[in-house]
Amino acid sequence: MVGTAFLLVLCMGLWASALLPEIVTALAFFGLAMLLKLAPAETVFSGFASQAFWLVLSGMIVGQAMTRTGLGARMARVLAQRLSGSYPRFIGGLVVLSFLLALVMPSNLGRIALLVPVTLALCDGFGLVPGRPGREGAVLAVGVATPILSAAILPANVPNLVMAGSAERLLGLHFSYLSYFVLHFPVLALAKGIMLVALIVRLFPDELAAPIAELQALPPLSGAEARLAVILAGTLALWMTDSLHGLPPAWVGLAGAVLCLLPGIGVMSADAFGQVSLRTCFYIAALLGLVAMVNATGLGERLGHALLAVAPLTPHAPAQNFAVLTGIGTAIALLVTANGAPALYTALTPDMVKASGLPVLAVVSVQVIGYSTLFLPYQAPPIVFASELGRVPLRRAARLTVAFGFVSLLVAAPLDYVWWRLLGCLK
Template structure:
């Protein structure tokens, strides 16, 4: 019996996605003329960014399309196309997923939520402020933004339940957004608390011979891009997502946890040891990803009682492919020279001048922001740091000052695909993509319009420029 047309009809957005994939594939595979390596890479990169931004396809499927086109079209070597799977970010996602499932399975998230809930119940602004500040405090203990995100999400969801905000409610979305953005946005202002920060430090040391230290970095960036932005974030969420809890849903008697179980105590010990190792990585030099994997292995080991018997089968791997795709996109763009070419074209076109330091600050930060849209935020330092000497000569600043404008740029997350922790929150089902995208756009607009000028004057007060 033939299949009816209705059974194979595709929604408009999927038809558009298929058309874009076919056009890109034809450009890569056509035999009539040889395309420049940067043009080929640009086609694959633009397709992936476009599909991730529009949401026409599931993000994990877009990543698979990107891998396939790059390999079939010989856009870059396999080592670059699949570089994401060798990155620590992917294994942080995996270990975070395991720890998050253990927190859910043992009920530890509900117990922690019960401890936090009493101090957050007076008003919605108080709840948002408490959640956001609690998540921000975690960045001083746990150096990996991805690890913090995976650890916090199940706790935030349980806390929203305890406060009476049901799944899908406006108040619940606002609380989880507060925790997510509270642990990610200010992390760019604390040196070891985010991947782009660490990539920048490594790039500066290897290329410029400069090593940014914790204290000066913190003083330069945290007052404006950290503390002040946290306050603005809390105010924004309190206005946009203000909601009344449903009293009947708050701490229902049938789900109230009893005494602390042995599994909860064991998991609490595992998490405490993991946090100690995360916070002391400067001493033992074990990367955060592998500390997380050690904790995940303890949870996965048969007989631990920290996960159900079919734990591996119940884990969701969509986020792993997506994060791997994002990291690989930056590697492909870097291998082809696409990011550096975009930056050099912009340098030639922009009116840099030592006599206009304010304009130079905006142009340098804007240039790195543009690069971040092309190669994602962790890809900004590898592209921009080699250009620092030329840029410093053009604007008459020190190389350190020019390099620090990258922080201003990658602190302005315009779209979620630029920052893997935000994508993981979407892919894990804790937040709708439209809400994360809207908050990215709002916070980026506020940062660029209001905080960049304030940051410029703060730099002048500290004597870094001017």
């Protein structure tokens, strides 16, 4: 367990500080974990068997297809009419679009794969060329809004599903779509969305250089664009109806990527796969493998109980308990990422209910505030994925996530407390 703790601190520290390229740290994790025999190979390399790995890979293929065929630029031309006018309006429109798509498309990574190529095409049309802060801000508007604001929609991201599944299995709690939405939307989506737009405009200031009227007209729809549009429409339809057919989003996305490369049907040659960057795929696999190893060795549970042992939880102090539980949820997400946090936090819920005297539903629900308060990009694979697709250095992404994390704790969390008191969830 000591070796696992050392590797956790080393990898998280390197990913957070960007002292080494993320791919080097990822490969170092695999090598050290196996050389030191910290866990079986099936645990260390479990990230490669995860749906997230394959969804990232397929998303990169589809994103490249959208760029090569010009379909991304065409979609951007349609959206540009509504997003033009000013840089704040452009950023705000991207944040709203990211949230609205979460209502119908369940996969964070799938939404990133769909939106980032379109966002880059919009940036090109508005004169936000590579190197401009506005281009980075636009990519991060999609990359950060996608995983964080979707926390307000129950089936819209992985942490929510893990939380709901763990709560049902361990505590017998069942969450309904509407009650969950009412509890979390006003602050986690609406208020935090406004905060995110304000931060991006402040940290990545820029102006739209090209009015919409000056955007270059696009040629008629090509055969490749038409075929890709059909592939995307079918993929999106299957993603939106996953509750009916039960096909996981990753395998639907992989099928779409294969169709893009398939001779005769596809829109680019198989040789184009050689231009797909695998760095982010290996990073995702290493991150998920590290989380699996932390949980498998019992380190995660021990860290959780250590946090609980020093937590000043006391009955009849709802404000204090709310703040402490929010802090615990945030700390766990910092240690084991947003995807790994719900399973660990939910397992500790009975102890926290006993110590705080709060209703079990409130204690379980507080973790949503915690794992949607992210300080560093590595905590949410979609942010890393968007940064890679948009060519935004992780240190630049961290500039936004650190600021957004502190604002979320200082402003959004107290707003959540007030809202929950009004709803009667906290007494």
